[in-house]
Amino acid sequence: MSHSQRVAPEQEPSEAPPGTWVLRGGDLAGPSREKNLRAVFEEYSIWGICVAAEPGKQPVEIAGYGKFGNRQMTMSLSDELLADGYLVTEEPGQTWPNALLIFTRGEPDSEEWDRLRNHFVERGLHPNPTYRGK
Secondary structure, eight states: OOGGGOOOOSSOOOBOOTTOEEEEESOSOSTHHHHHHHHHHHHHSSOEEEEEEOTTOOHHHHHTTOOOOOSEEEEEEHHHHHHTTEEEEEOTTOOTTEEEEEETTSSOOHHHHHHHHHHHHTTOOEEOTTOOOO
């Protein structure tokens, strides 16, 4: 749907409360992050990337939804991300675990990507329990 045809969702997406685990497939270092950033911007006119998150769920439960196909996944906590200027919300028109991580400072540059990547990789890479191989 083109931007001019998009209708506003009936309600604003919920923000992830403190302590919500936020998962991302891969390590945020490859070209897929830029592709996802552009797709989110084209769809919602905000600078963000897709993540998986759900308040009250543990990482293994969130990963169990199979939202990403990467062999490895990384994770962070919503309140740690928010403290550094990243907002985690439900994806507009969707429900948890479909979520967006929003860059509140605008379009990310390489320094911003490095800062975000550090949040996710500081807990290490973890096997994705729903990885199906490629």
